[in-house]
Amino acid sequence: MARLAIRNLVARFPGLDQPALDVPAFDLDAGARIALRGPSGSGKTTFLNMLTGLARVPEGHVTWDGIDLATLGEGARDRWRAANVGLVMQDFHLFPGLSALENVLLPRRLRWRGAEKGAREEALGLLRRTGVPRPDQPVETLSRGQSQRVAVARALLGRPAILVADEPTASLDAEAGAAVGALLTDLARETGATLVVATHDPELIERIGRVAHLTAGRLAA
Amino acid sequence: MLRFILADLRRAWPGALAIALIIAFATALGITVTLQERALRLGSARAADAFDLVIGAPASETQLVLSSVFLQPAPLPLMPGAVMGELAADPRVAWAAPIGFGDAHEGWPVVGTTGALIDGLGGIAKGQGFARLGDAVVGARVPMAPGDTFHPVHAELAAEGEVHQGTTYTVRGVLSPTGSPWDRAILVPIEAVWQSHGMEAGHDKEGDARHHEGALDADQPVNPAAVAAPNAPGVPAIVVRGHTIADAYNLRQHYRGDRSVAVFPAEVLTRLYGTLGDARSVLSAVAIAAQALVAAAVLLVALLHVTQRQRQIGALRAFGASRGVIFLIVWGEVALIAAAGVAAGIGLGWLAARLISARIEAASGVAMPVEFAASDLGLVLGLLAAAGACALIPAAIAYRQSPAAALRG
Ligand SMILES: Nc1ncnc2c1ncn2[C@@H]1O[C@H](COP(=O)(O)OP(=O)(O)O)[C@@H](O)[C@H]1O
Ligand SMILES: [Mg+2]
Numbered sequence: 001m002a003r004l005a006i007r008n009l010v011a012r013f014p015g016l017d018q019p020a021l022d023v024p025a026f027d028l029d030a031g032a033r034i035a036l037r038g039p040s041g042s043g044k045t046t047f048l049n050m051l052t053g054l055a056r057v058p059e060g061h062v063t064w065d066g067i068d069l070a071t072l073g074e075g076a077r078d079r080w081r082a083a084n085v086g087l088v089m090q091d092f093h094l095f096p097g098l099s100a101l102e103n104v105l106l107p108r109r110l111r112w113r114g115a116e117k118g119a120r121e122e123a124l125g126l127l128r129r130t131g132v133p134r135p136d137q138p139v140e141t142l143s144r145g146q147s148q149r150v151a152v153a154r155a156l157l158g159r160p161a162i163l164v165a166d167e168p169t170a171s172l173d174a175e176a177g178a179a180v181g182a183l184l185t186d187l188a189r190e191t192g193a194t195l196v197v198a199t200h201d202p203e204l205i206e207r208i209g210r211v212a213h214l215t216a217g218r219l220a221a
Numbered sequence: 222m223l224r225f226i227l228a229d230l231r232r233a234w235p236g237a238l239a240i241a242l243i244i245a246f247a248t249a250l251g252i253t254v255t256l257q258e259r260a261l262r263l264g265s266a267r268a269a270d271a272f273d274l275v276i277g278a279p280a281s282e283t284q285l286v287l288s289s290v291f292l293q294p295a296p297l298p299l300m301p302g303a304v305m306g307e308l309a310a311d312p313r314v315a316w317a318a319p320i321g322f323g324d325a326h327e328g329w330p331v332v333g334t335t336g337a338l339i340d341g342l343g344g345i346a347k348g349q350g351f352a353r354l355g356d357a358v359v360g361a362r363v364p365m366a367p368g369d370t371f372h373p374v375h376a377e378l379a380a381e382g383e384v385h386q387g388t389t390y391t392v393r394g395v396l397s398p399t400g401s402p403w404d405r406a407i408l409v410p411i412e413a414v415w416q417s418h419g420m421e422a423g424h425d426k427e428g429d430a431r432h433h434e435g436a437l438d439a440d441q442p443v444n445p446a447a448v449a450a451p452n453a454p455g456v457p458a459i460v461v462r463g464h465t466i467a468d469a470y471n472l473r474q475h476y477r478g479d480r481s482v483a484v485f486p487a488e489v490l491t492r493l494y495g496t497l498g499d500a501r502s503v504l505s506a507v508a509i510a511a512q513a514l515v516a517a518a519v520l521l522v523a524l525l526h527v528t529q530r531q532r533q534i535g536a537l538r539a540f541g542a543s544r545g546v547i548f549l550i551v552w553g554e555v556a557l558i559a560a561a562g563v564a565a566g567i568g569l570g571w572l573a574a575r576l577i578s579a580r581i582e583a584a585s586g587v588a589m590p591v592e593f594a595a596s597d598l599g600l601v602l603g604l605l606a607a608a609g610a611c612a613l614i615p616a617a618i619a620y621r622q623s624p625a626a627a628l629r630g
Contacts, residue, residue, distance in 0.1 A: 045629065054539055054625040075544065078624075082541035089628055093536035097232035098225075110225065110542035110550070154540060166628075 002064050002084065002161035002194045004028040004051070009060035011046055011217075021046045021217045023060075030065075030161075033188060033195040035205040038214030044198035045166055047214065051196060052085050052164050053077030064162065082111065086155030086193070088165040088184065092147040094139040100127060100146075101135035104154045119157065126153035130183055145176025152183050156191065163193040169201045181207055226554050236526070240519055241562040247515035248566025248604060249573060251508040255597065256574035258501055260589040261581075262494065265291070268401035268587045269486035271342060272460040273469045276304065276476050276483045285482065286489040289320060289458045291585065292330045292402045297322070299455030300481050308459060308476075309449040313468035316341050319448060319456040321414045324373035329363050331373040331390075331407045333414030335448055339396065341462060342403055348394030354413040355439025357390040360406045361398035362586055368392065373407075373417075388417040388437040400588030410443045415454050512604070520611050523555050527615040534619045535627020544620055552609075552616035559608030567601065 004027060011021040021043045028034060036044050049055040050062050050069070056077075057070035064084065069077060081087075094103045104123040108115035127135045130149040132142075139150060148168065155163060165184055169177030181204040188195035197208060205211050213220045230237050269290045277285040278298040287293040308317040318338035324331035336350050339358055348367035350358060359365045369392045390409055398404055417437045447453065461483075463469035469485070476483035494501075527534070534551070538544050571591065578589030 049625045054628065055623075078538060078541075078544060081539075082543075087540055087628075091628075093533070093540070093628070095533060095537070097228050102228075106225070107537060107541035110537055110546045112543055112546060 003030045004194065005061075005063045006050075007061045007063075009050060009057065009062060011043075011050065011055075011058050019217055021050065023047070023219050026212075026219055028194055028196070031192045031194055033185065033208045033210060034197070035208040035211040036196065036198040036214055037200065037205060037211050038198075042214045043217040044214055046217075048164055048166050048196065048198055052087065052162075053081045082107070083158075084160055085162045085164060086157075086160040088148070088151050088155045088163075088168045090167040090170045092144075092151045094142075094147055094150060096138075096140045098139060099136045100132050100139055100142065100150045100153075103139050103150055104157055107154065108157060116158070123153065123157055126156050129153070129187070131179070143176075144172055145179065148172060148176070148180045149183065152180060152187070156187055159191050159193075161193055163188050163191075163195045165195075165197040165199075167199055167201075168197065169199065169204055177201060178203055223553075226550055226557065229554060230557070233526075236522075237558050240522060241558050241565065243515055244519060244559055244562025244608070245565035245569055247512045248563050249569035250511050251505070251600065251604075252567055252570025252597075253573040253577070254504050254508045255600065256571060256591050256593070257577055258504070259594065260574060260578050260591045263592075264400075264578075264582075264587045264589040265490055266487060267590075268399075269490055271399060271401055271403070272486055273463055274461040274472055274476075274483055275458055275486055276300070276308070276461060276481050277458040278455075279479060279482050282482055282484045282489055283493060285458060286484060286486045288322060289460060290402070290486045291587070292322070292332070292406055294322065294325075294330065297457035299457055300459070302453030302455050303451050304476075304481055305453060305456060305459055306449040306451050308461060311472070313463050313472055315462045315464045315468075317459055317461040319411050320458050320460060321411050321456055323418075324375060324414065326371045326373045326407055329359075329405055329407050331357075331409055331414075333411035334408055335411060335445060336443075338460065339394075339408060341460070342399050342401075343397040345394040346397040348392075350394055351408075351410045351443045352393070353439060354410050354416065354437060354441045354443060355390055356393040356410065356443070358394040358396060358408040359392055360396050360404040360408075360586070362404040363395075363407055365392045365407075367394060371407075373409075388413075389439060391439070402586040405586040411456070412443065412447055413437055413439075512607075516607060516611055519559065520614060523612070523615040524618065527551060527618050531619070531622050532627045535622040535624045538622070539624035539628050548616045548620040551619040552612045555612035555615055556609050559612065560605060563601065563604050563608060 006023050006026040009021060009023040010019050012019045036047065038044050050057055053069045053072065060070065062069045067080065069080070072080060095106055098106065101123055104127065105115055105119060108119055124135055127150070130153045132146055132149050132153065139147065142150065163184065168184060169181050172180060181201065184195065184197065185207050195208065197204065199205060269286070272290065275285055275289045278300045280298050284295055284297065288295055288297055305317065305319050308314050316337040318335045318341060320338065321333035322330065339345060339350050345358065346361065365371070370389055372389055396403070461472060463472055473483045473485065534547055537547060574591045578591050581587065582589050
C-alpha cells in the first residue's frame, strides 16, 4: 500500500518559458486509482516521471509513504522503483529474442541479487492471468494486444504497491485496449496497488472512475 | 546474466561474428609476425649449430656462412689446399671436412666433401658412406635412394643444361635428417669434384676449372690422405669441430689471418639479425598499428550498436534492472566478442606461421620451429587488456543512459 503526497513540485525544461509542470499540492490515498487526462504536451509524462523516480525531482517534494524521491540519488531511485513501481508504457519495450516469460522476468534477473525464488511461478501465473497463451513464445511474434498483456504481467511481477501506466491503450485497437484497460484496473484492485494512468481513452477513464486534468503543467481535479 | 548475453549474441550473431573475425585477423597478423620471426631465428640458429667453425678464404664472412650452412650458391674464392692438411694434423680439431660447391642435380646442390662431414652431420640412416669416387650420399629430403645414378651439372651453367657427361655418381647412402639445408644436399667425395673439374692434386687451376673438364674414374677408391696432402687443390670452405669450446676459440683465433678467415656461424647470424633488427621492428610496428586500427573500428561499431540500443537499455533500467548489471552486461558482451576474436586469432596466427614455415622448410631445408614462448603470454594478455579497456567505453555510455529519455523514445 502506498500513499502519495506532492508539495510544490515544479519542473522546467530549457527553452520553455512556462514550467512544464507546476503542482503546488497533490495527494493520493493508498490503493487509490486515478486517470490523468490532458492534451498532448500538457506534462503527463513529465508528471509520471516525477512520480516514479525516472527523472530527478528538480524542485519540491514527491513523497511516497514517507520517502521523498527528491532526496534520493539516481541509483537509489532505481532501487526504490524496482521495489515499488510497476510500469506500463504506450510502447511495450519488450526485448526481442526472448520469450514472453523471459521478458517478464528480465528486469528482475538483471539485478545483483537476481530474481527471487518463485519469481518464475509468479510470472507464469501473471501471464495466465493476463491471457498470454504461450509463455515461451518469442515476443517478436506476439500481436500488439498480446505484447501489452506481457508488459502488464511484467509490471505486476513482485506485487508492486504502485502501478503507473502512460497511455497504455493508445497504440492498441479498441478491443485490445479495452482488455488491457480492464486488466490494469482489475489487477490494481486485486493487489491493492495505487494506480495512476495517463490516458485519453474515455472507456479507461470511466473504468478508473476518477480523473484529474492536466493543462499546461497545472492540475485540476 | 550470461544467458541474456548469449541470447543477445544469438540474435545479433552475423555482426558479432564479423567483428570477432576482424579482431581475429588483426591478432593473427601480430601472432604470425612474432612466431615466424622466432621460427626463422631459431631454425637458422639450429641449422648453424651443426658446425662450430667455418674456415674460408679471406672474403665476405657472411657469404661464407650462407654458403656453408645454408648452401646458398655463390662463387667463393679458394683457400690454399695446405690449410686442410694443417687442420687435419691439429690436435685441437675433433674433425674437419672440406666442402666444395658448384655442381647441382635437378636443383639439389652437389657438394664435394669427405666422410668426416657425413659423421659430423649425424651419420648415415640407410646404406653406406663413400668407398669409391663415384659414390654419393644424399640428404634426407633428396628424393633419391641407394642404387640411383645421376649426372651433375655446373650450378652456374645449370640453366644452359651443361651436364658433366663423363661424370656419373651412384647413390650409396642416405643421411639422417638434420633439420638443416644439408637435408637437401647430395654429398660426393671432394676428390671426385676435383677430378671432374680437372683440378688434380698439384695442378691447381683456380677459377678456370671448367675449361679443363676431366672424366671421373668412378671406381677409384676414396683416399682420405689426398685431401690432407700439402699439395691438395684449394677448397672454398672447411667446416671444423673442436674438441672443446676453448679449442674452437683457439682455432678461430689461429685461422684468422691473410691466408684464411675463421668464423662461428652463430656469431655471423647474430650480426645478420642485428642488421635485420630494424626490419623486424618495422614489421611489428605495422602489426601493432593494424591492431590499433582494428580496435578503433571495433570501438566505433560497439558505440554505434549501443547508441542504437540506448532505448532498450534505458527501458531495462526503467523496469527495474540495476544499472551496474547493465554496465557489466554491455562490457561483458563486447569483451566476450573481443576475447573470442583474440583466441581465434592466436590459432589462426599459429596456423599461418605453420604454413609459411612449411613452405620455407620445403624450399630451404631449414627446420622452422613454430613455438610459443613465455613472452607471447604478455602479448596476448596485453591484447585482452586492451579489448577489456575498450569495452568500458560502450559500457559507460549504456550506464549513463537516462531511463526517462529511453522510454520517451
Ligand atoms: N527532455 C525534455 N526537454 C525539453 N522539453 C521537454 C522534455 N520533455 C518534455 N518536454 C516538454 O515538456 C512538455 C510536456 O511534455 P510531456 O510531459 O511529454 O507531455 P505529455 O506526456 O502530456 O504529452 C512539452 O512541451 C515537451 O515538449
Ligand atoms: Mg506523454
